[in-house]
Amino acid sequence: MGKKLVIIDTDCGIDDAQAIMMALVAPEVEILGITCTFGNAALDNVCQNVLRVLSVCERSEIPVFRGSAGPLVGAGNPFSDHFGGDGLGDVLQDKDPEWEKKIQKEHAVNAMIRLVSENQNQVSLVALGPLTNLALAVRLDPGFPQKLRELYIMGGNMEGKGNVTLCAEFNFAMDPESAYVVLEEYLCPTYVASWEFSCRNGLPWEFFEELINQDAPAARFMKTITSQCSAYSQTSLKNKRDVFFGPLFVSYDAYAMAACIDGGLVTESISCPVRVELQGAIGRGMMALDRTNVLNKSHSVSVLTKCDVAKFSQLLMASLRQPCTK
Template structure:
């Protein structure tokens, strides 16, 4: 049986990489891609998602319009890293039009798809968690019908990439992250910011990976140029990533969801999100002292099979 996925994305460069990895996996069926504000405004996210599907000849996959702003927080984007359009500011004049979008909205689509496939769908969340928070508000039983939830977001060591202590996806909608970590009691796996930095891709691999003579590789090389240049800058390496290489954040959550034995070390702990701190709003909190009294614990990824990760990235551009 194929692994059934819903992908929730704010399609920037790493989302595109993650989606292409899933599309290339022979044992994966993508039931839908729901779009959310995040790396770039929602209209760009929708266009970018369709661009990725087009280059992979998979415009048959349904794409849904989701939330354009956070529940309560101020809207913010990551244009300095992903480009103002979210895909490296290299527009495609022949990009698919938004008339290809489904009529149903993202949260309603999630609920319907999972209701039709109870216990079979894995939700891979690579954006601010607004769509997921809305879905559980509309249907409180939605999380228990999921097979699993994989999240790229949050942090473990108070090391931020947007605020001093906050990772972008959680900071972009802290209330949504709080709701999801509180109410989604299905098996939950989290690829945090520091984890992805510590498992970053060597630059020599990136040169080889993007050097393939295929249409997909040419597309990926073009959209990745801006973010890779940014990631290689001295200030960025020092302040943000620990300087280890290229960090395709969302792809870690995706590969964990679809590749058996990819995660070689993890840790189970109850988690929540700080909503009120002057410096720590949006920071993920790990409850080692068990003061939250939560029965549900999330699995926090620690180490991965890097060779498997590289191979799946290579396969995605063939």
């Protein structure tokens, strides 16, 4: 069998960087392209962050495309500083003055449609940020979703627990309309790695120390970008994750990527229709699970609930042993 063809749509913060590295080192994965969207940082920073990751891993041949700079509707929310203002911990000084020349001229959404159309029913799309590029893709090409092999999403929630608002997860809260469009109109096999799923399958902080202290360029890069980031501090003020799930190391986006790389890593999931709430001061951006089919929808998604943490740990460890020969 040939390699699994993958497109990664990302708002490249630290956890996105970890997920991209995981895909880069997976021998069974071929990355067709990386499309960028706003989210963890402004779009220009996201593009530069992806280029940095590819450079560290000596994989700069992979094309990078600039996509949406804001949400589908409205002016958007302020960018999160969860991973620092630049998305990678505000510690990198090596700004590349030539970075824009390394970004493909083709818009991310057009590239996504083209690459999938050239490889119909073969491409796995992994969405790690707000879903704006995906919503625009189905608006430009209504047949786009049915050309995909499968879709993996890191985002949303399944119990109404939010990390940026009372009831909404960050990626969906940043562009609820796009999340709504994608989960209504993408009828391909869809797998959702929610905020609660990621947090419930977190790892001890001792593992994180072992992970970043490996002797490899990628590990040293990860150690640098997490060094001043409160999201990677065991002693930072208690956040919502700690209150709900306890103090654990959680690399959110890596869970969706790991599920794409190895479907056997997911040990339990819920298959049901879902809908993203667009109204209300409290509920906007929340993903509701319709386990009794109140909505009478024909399409279900797989909401992941448990994973093989040992397998996941192995993928994380391997992701930072780069660059290496694939």
